[in-house]
Amino acid sequence: MKEQLQEHLLKRVNQCVSNPRNKVCEKIEAKKESLAKRNAEIVKVKAIGNIIKELDEKEPRKVFYRAHFQYLINHKEKLYIEEEVEERVAEFYKDILVEDKEMNLDVLGSPEEVTRASIEEEITNDERVTFFYDRLQAVKYAERWWNDYNPAFRKFDVDCTNYISQCLHAGDAPMVGYPNRSNGWWMRSNNWSYSWTVANSLRWYLPGAKIGIRAREVSDPQELKLGDVICYDFQGDGRFDHTTIVTAKDVDDMPLVNAHTANSRMRYWAYEDSTAYTPNIKYKFLHILDDQS
CATH class of the missing domain: 3.10.450 (Nuclear Transport Factor 2; Chain: A,)
Incomplete structure (x- = not known):
């Protein structure tokens, strides 16, 4: 067969x-x-x-x-x-x-969901607010796990934003807001914030955050750097459905991205070849900020 x-x-x-x-x-x-x-x-x-x-x-x-x-x-x-x-x-x-x-x-059916018993001790004890975003480490993580699942984190059927959050955390972004699921950005002890796993929540959280991981919205994808994030509203109805991370640039300085759910690597950012694409698609280009920005 x-x-x-x-x-x-x-x-x-x-x-x-x-x-x-x-x-x-x-x-x-x-x-x-x-x-x-x-x-x-x-x-x-x-x-x-x-x-x-x-x-x-x-x-x-x-x-x-x-x-x-x-x-x-x-x-x-x-x-x-x-x-x-x-x-x-x-x-x-x-x-x-x-x-x-x-x-x-x-x-x-539901895929196997694996969690490490300690769910990363450094996360549990991580109460930092300030940080420097290590873009290289975020991209390295995105490349390592683009078609696989880190057993230290829970796995979801719709895994795109969970994967992006892991990439950002690998870039040394600290988790904040535990245990309130509606506030902050975190995954801990078999629980998580909406912003960690839901595309529409992360889209609103990053530009609005004042501490820890946060972002500035830019108007042109060429302004994005490696490790930055793109959010997708395929229907153009105001609710964002998908999230990717910039892992490379093409010769025109346009982003190539990695993603989960429909696992992909080095895909052109516009997603015009996606079965989810519609002429009404809207994008949000988010440049990650840190305490040296």
């Missing part, structure tokens, strides 16, 4: 690159169009499928798997690799693939 999935993924990718009019290739076509606006192109694509679980009680057999895509991008003669992970389900009838589609993360 693994070999069949791998063969299917490679065939699908090759078809999408050569014949983007195919309906199943809409996502890659959107990526190609977004790249073309930047005078960039996909040079090569690699796809790997890892089976999560199989349901073979009856035909058709369902196979839940994780597809890891790597795109080699040529942007004005500079090469870099963008990576994305999709949670998918394939159906096989008599070992013949009959359907393959992306799925909502809750199809698999």
